[in-house]
Amino acid sequence: MRGLFNNILRSCGLLSAFLLVTVVAAVVQRDVNTQLITPATDQNLTWWQTAIFYQVYPRSFKDSNGDGVGDIQGIISELDYFVDLGVDCIWLSPVYKSPMRDFGYDISDYKDVDPIFGTLDDFRELIQEIHKRGLKFISDFVPGHVSSDHEWFRRSVKRDGKYTNYFVWSDGKLLDNGTRVPPNNWLSVFGGSAWSWNDERQQYYYHAFDPHQIEEEEDLKIDISHRPDTFRFWLDYGVDGFRIDAFSQLFENENTSLDEPLSGNNVPPTEYAYLNHVYTADQPDSLPILTSWKNVVDDYSKQDGKVRYLVVELYAPPNVRNKIYGVGAVPFNFDLISMGTHPTGRDIFSKVMDEYINLPSGKWPNFVLGNHDQKRLSYRYGAQYVNVFNILLLTLWGTPTTYYGEELGMLSANISWENTVDPQGLGAGPERYQLFTRDPSRTPMQWSNDFQAGFSTGNTTWLPLAENWATLNVKTENSSSQQTPYKLYRQLAHLRKNQAFQTGTFRAALVTDNIVSYLREGTLQRYLVIMNFGQETTDDYRNYGGPAATVVAITPGIV
Template sequence: MEEKVTTKPKADKPRGFYCLLTAAVVVSGIAVFVGLSEHKTSSSLELPWWKTTIIYQVYPRSFKDSDGDGIGDIKGIISKLDYFVYLNIKALWLSPFYKSPMADFGYDISNHTDVDSIFGSLEDVDQLIEEAHARGIRIIIDFVPNHTSDKHVWFEKSLQNDDKYKDYYIWADDIVTSGGSRKPPNNWLSVFSGSAWTWNENRSQFYYHAFLTKQPDLNFRNTDVIDDMKGVLRFWLERGVDGIRVDALQKLFEVTDLSLNEPPSNAKEYHEHQYNYLNHPYTESLPETFEVVTRWKDVMNEFENKDGISRFMVIETYEQPSQRNIYYDHGAVPYNFDLIMDVTSECGGLCIRDVLEKEYSNLPPGAWPTFVLGNHDRNRVSKKFGLEFVNVYNMLLLTLWGTPTTYYGEELGMEEIQVSFEDTQDPQGLKQGKEYYAEFSRDPCRSPMQWTSSVQSGFSTSPTPWLPVHGHYRTVNVEVQKNSKSLSPLQLYRKLAFLREHPSFQTGSLQYVVVNKNILSYVRGSDGEGRFLVAMNFGHKTSTDNYSIHPVNTEKGTVVVTTSSLNSEEKNTRSLKDISLLPGSGIIIKL
């Protein structure tokens, strides 16, 4: 039985950082040696909680069903909190659980301050926060400001031209063609395919929706909208949540001149109804967004100033560093999706090093990096890179400098399910039609969490969960991997999660060692706090290399973690001059 930890999270106070570029330049507290390909943070700092933990994304529908209806819920998450203690996870990010018609599985919110009955109640969320905090686990929730459900009371009042709510959304008059038919004001496309404009008879106008027709976009040029969303944020902070992940922030503003058509992308692989057929200068990443983010941070600071505990705001934005890093100046941390977007199965050591440097070398002074390999919208690691690379990518994620986020089930090496068009649930896939649905559907990466070898892998007692459990659940599940005699992906992940507690991985430097088309390796730490060599093979050939070179500067070390079970020889001191790594394997050696 797992021991229950009852220590509450300690109050923490964020500290600053400083940056060293070949010369020592001090700017508020952390050292980052970019000019020497070394990235370093001061070990003397007291870091806020979100810089020291792994963030684990829970997709509530798919995590654990407590009532047998085939859909995961809040009580199900509560029942599994000790699993996170076992894994040494100290922060959970929950995808939406708000009241919703579920047109987009909770991202179409009809009440931002209530819980949908399929997930439970407000009291269940209160219990989750209390029990998580009792175990030293923080709670981060999805904050969805860009749009609401068309069933939200704000939209219903906007339809009626209510004095307060008539301009809560983006409305536009039609263009009457020579043939007398109605035409939207411009060519803007929905992310989910087709026109981003829908005609409404009540108002005799079109309304804009960046996503589904049932997800009208809010008008953030209306100060009442800004104030109401700040009220939503206060509501959840008062209930004890520790942070927010801001959804779809790039789409928050649109230009005021609705006659402007967006230009074609000239990407030949997309059809004219698909979102990427166009570029989006008028509907993405407008500068007004930064001021709204600052206002949200002001709300979080109100709570932080009361108790001295950091509140965390991380944002979803698929942008290049020059654009996304501006958010640091406004109190938010942008998710860095470069490992998702820029790394393929053919990307070896050199390629991954370049992707990491894209993040590290572009960080502004005082900024703290983030890394993520997948989420509810993207392919699982096993799908993108192959099953044999799951362990080495987890090793990469958990040993880098910065805050890592893990999507549920990646610690097991869960695989994606196959879903026919007829059984597809995801509206993004359905909107593309039978010919293209498989390319766009997000159902495959959202299958139920695999807990045991029993029926439905212990996820639910329902014979028909909302998505099917993967067929390999009898051998790939928490119970089997936890009790495995040989090193399982889960056991390896746990070892890495506890190793991250060492100061060398919390605040130590990162210096590259051997980097080639197969191998990526680096040293974490310093002489004062201890140094660790991390070496990983992301290529497709075995590589034998000498790791005793600079900056290792020693010929021997002690193996502490490998992607396979340690034998008796590896537990002893071993030579660093000729380490051989198979494709998909990795090793960590204490120097």
């Protein structure tokens, strides 16, 4: 097998290709799936197929006014960072008007910017400045539920005319002892019952998430003039597309007398994973409404010839998420997030091949390594593996998405119960909050080793800084004489513009429990990508004696 691997290296050299190397295997075991993956494309790719997407969590990116909370003007002040880093599209988490109980995902006005982030004029300036730099911009869109502060819910509570049935209300059911309880056993994603009692209306209302995020009634969600009008509002501001939040929970079964079956998971009965969510997730009514939204976006593209992008969040296996492709949208692929904490090279490669093999004909893959709902990459897999996972993300065939700070190897902060603000963490209680809180991955961006990591001039920040901010930040990593996660990411982002990574073929070279390696071959160049996801000492191929090749990047895989 070592001979086979050396033959691959020689093949790359004879083609005068570049050699991209991270830590290389000392002991190889047996070759695995060497199926050739050829992107189904006529080479005329749209912008989102060639782009690197970068998620900005606005509260945490850059604070311009010293209040400790990131804002739109702060983002504007750092737009050149994206250009230098080599990313192509900014995905912005919600900045809509909100009471901020779930930090922007509980929306009270879909057509306004919350004052904590700025104004509509600031938003327009942001779009204009992004486009001036040749970048694209997509905005989070949160359908399905509204804030309890929304006018519609307040009027529904009062049974005010057409608003009476805008939400999912139920009398519940009476036990033999006269106690009134929710109509079924449905659970909130955040834990506990998905039903809360409203004293004024004397009924239960349904919420898939926090009790302040009220689920709309099905007919309102289907209303052809409801969400499309909101899409048009932001498209008129110049957004290049939308990321659809929590699509799996968009609809629930209308029969609220149905209990969901137990999942068999060994978790407390109040936790979401306790049930198999056959009535409250991935319901068939979701696809037609997604089609109507896609039609609105496509209408704008037909008018001005500019391609818009619609990407959908749902945590689902390929057979479920591939249905999204059928309406012309793109489903996020979270398989690389859902691997557990100690995946082997074979595990990782299997997830990659699952995406390629199960991809519908003519469709385009994508890969995501993190977001605002997940523990950071360094927490899940170890800080020493940040580099190799970023190499994986940026050299695979398919559109990559990076969460802010992952290019630095930012750590998940250790946040005490007293400093916890995430409703999902708070709902779990002080004994179990660390299992569910999302706060550790939402801490302020680490720009420098100056005051407050260069994030804010204020004395406090909305979340505390991660412990390593003074040594792990943009300024320090950029100026270091050593290879750093930031410098490696930037190299990879610019290397990715090469045709071999955009439309080149993909073939496994060697995969073991520790090693993942593959060839990306374009019209003129061939790249060998070798990554060690194990914990063993490995050979160093920098002194390999084969035909001449150019080493594009080498990293020891240590942050």
